Amino acid sequence: MTLPHHDVLGPELPAVPYDHPFRGKLRDWLSQNQPAPEPLDQDERFQHRRDWHRTMAKDGWVGLHWPEQYGGQGADPVVQFMYYEEMALAGAPEPVNTPGLILLGPTLMAHGSAMLKERFLPGILSGDEMWCQGFSEPNAGSDLASLRTRGDLVGDEWVISGQKTWTTFGQYADYCFVLCRTQPGSERHRGLTMLICPLDQPGVTVRPIRQISGDEEFCEVFFDGARVPREWVVGEPGQGWATAMTLFQFERGDQGYTDHARMLVKLRDVERSVNEAEATGQLSPARAAQARARNSRLWVRCQELRQLNYRGALLAADGQGLGAIGSMTNLVWGELEKDLGSAFAEAAGHRGVVEGRHDTHDRLASRASSIYSGTSEIQRNIIAERLLGLPR
Ligand SMILES: Cc1cc2nc3c(=O)[nH]c(=O)nc-3n(C[C@H](O)[C@H](O)[C@H](O)COP(=O)(O)OP(=O)(O)OC[C@H]3O[C@@H](n4cnc5c(N)ncnc54)[C@H](O)[C@@H]3O)c2cc1C
Structure with a gap:
């Protein structure tokens, strides 16, 4: 079931209204193609995501932002912003072929020969080649x-x-x-x-x-x-360094940083767990109040990430790159993902659920978010030097 916009995402943003026709179209499709819950086992989870990728690709819901000549729809980054929000609200799995879809595909479009584009872009979109x-x-x-x-x-x-x-x-x-x-x-x-x-x-x-x-x-x-x-x-x-720098722009500008909606959905689950645990006496009123205060701070940080993503989408729609702002988004996202993972697992602990559940898995897996796609320290270096003009 797709969750309501206001309750989960917060206040509406001007360029991406909740009654936008694109959202309605995608919601209709998602209601007909509701994905099953994700398995915990890694191989099964990967297969599940790959199947989902293919289901979406078949109906043209993968690579919306790719130009039409390469099989996409040339969608505006603002549309892409709404796409990720709707996917998260529907509980749809994350895309499986991100190294192809988000990193190599756009880099091939920028630097690849006609032969390479023709050979590899279709398989990335369809999910037939990982x-x-x-x-x-x-x-x-x-x-x-x-x-x-x-x-x-x-x-x-x-x-x-x-x-x-x-x-x-x-x-x-x-x-x-x-x-x-x-x-x-x-x-x-x-x-x-x-x-x-x-x-x-x-x-x-x-x-x-x-x-x-x-x-x-x-x-x-x-x-x-x-x-x-x-x-x-x-x-x-x-010239591989120049090619890699192009790829990094796509990595910092997109991968993971569209995640605010998925995080807000997760935070909603955390809030529910706290309410349940208090109602059943597993959590004292004082501890519940503490947990709610932490959840409020996490909500504010999710909104901060949402605003950064929104700004990034508006800049891209205007033909402007993110530049070093991508590092700020990356930093906010990576640290938030870890803190949210901890809150998620602790909320499950209040209910007495610890082992073998997504809660525990997510907490442990989230530790890596401030490392991959550039560590938090490296992002801080970039912010210091390129945004604040501090010495190296
Ligand atoms: C889950 C996960 C998935 C990954 N997937 C891929 C992948 O698919 N492909 C791929 O190529 N790589 C991948 N990586 C690797 C990732 O890009 C590197 O881990 C990351 O760039 C850090 O490099 P490192 O691990 O060698 O740590 P190091 O560079 O050795 O850093 C160690 C520590 O020193 C700090 N440090 C290093 N240099 C500085 C500096 N100049 N100033 C301040 N602090 C500094 C770092 O912040 C870190 O805390 C993945 C990593 C993770 C965790």
């Missing part, structure tokens, strides 16, 4: 320019050797976009190239890493003579 991001290495995370994975041109193929790590859903992916060093002896951001590597081949070993949540969401990926056709370069050989 993607992962091969940037981080054991000694190259925040300092990505120190990466060492090599790509050597041998005849008509690139041969990749090295190791990537923290590769989200590497075990389910068909392809990885790999940032590697293709100019021998080059340093830092020079001499890098972004290659598209098929993962189902003898030169690739994918090894999942178990996380505190019990999931194996990310992997180590070992390249030992993996082969890539010469033309499968995103951008120009040696």
Whole structure:
């Protein structure tokens, strides 16, 4: 059942009214295609999301913001803002192929050859080909320019050797976009190239890493003579840093930061749990009052994130990039996700539910939100230097 706008999202915002025709159209579709609740088991959850992706794609609800020539609808970012709100209110799963849909797809549109666009964009949209991001290495995370994975041109193929790590859903992916060093002896951001590597081949070993949540969401990926056709370069050989910077703009500007509605839905569940626990005597009135005060502070932070996302959508609709504001949104989002995860689990604890539930899983999984897509410290550095003009 889709939740009411005002109760969950808060005050209406001028450019995205609750009676906007787009919302009505999507709500109608969602009422006919209501997704089942998400399974807790990771493999089942991934399959569930992949099925959902395909159901949406079949009816044109994936990649709305992609240009029509690439199978999207050229939707305004403001429409995209409403899309994420409606999906959250309907309890719809998050999109499964985000590395393809949000990162590589738009980067290919900006830098890819006509051949690569034709070959790969349709499979990203339909969900028939899954993607992962091969940037981080054991000694190259925040300092990505120190990466060492090599790509050597041998005849008509690139041969990749090295190791990537923290590769989200590497075990389910068909392809990885790999940032590697293709100019021998080059340093830092020079001499890098972004290659598209098929993962189902003898030169690739994918090894999942178990996380505190019990999931194996990310992997180590070992390249030992993996082969890539010469033309499968995103951008120009040696210009991989510029290509990666384009991709990061999409990452900071979109991935996860449209999450305010999903967070507000979660906060509503937290509030309900507190009310229930007080009503049944599991929580004293004094403790319930404390919990409500915390929930109010979380609500204000969700609204702060909502305003940042709204501003981002309006800027994008006006043809302007987010710039360093993307880092502010990223910072607010990452810290909020962790605090909300704790409140969610504690509210479940008030009801006496702890093990084997989404509450516990989400709390543990949320610890990573201030690390991936750039740590909170790195976002603070960017804000300090580029927004506040402080010295390095
Ligand atoms: C759940 C999850 C999914 C991920 N998925 C992917 C993926 O799909 N593909 C991929 O390529 N990567 C992925 N990553 C990796 C992620 O991008 C890196 O973890 C992140 O960039 C941090 O790098 P690091 O882990 O090497 O930590 P480090 O860079 O070693 O940082 C360690 C600590 O030092 C701090 N620090 C480092 N440099 C500075 C500085 N200059 N100033 C202040 N503090 C600093 C950091 O903030 C951090 O607290 C994922 C990570 C997580 C947690």
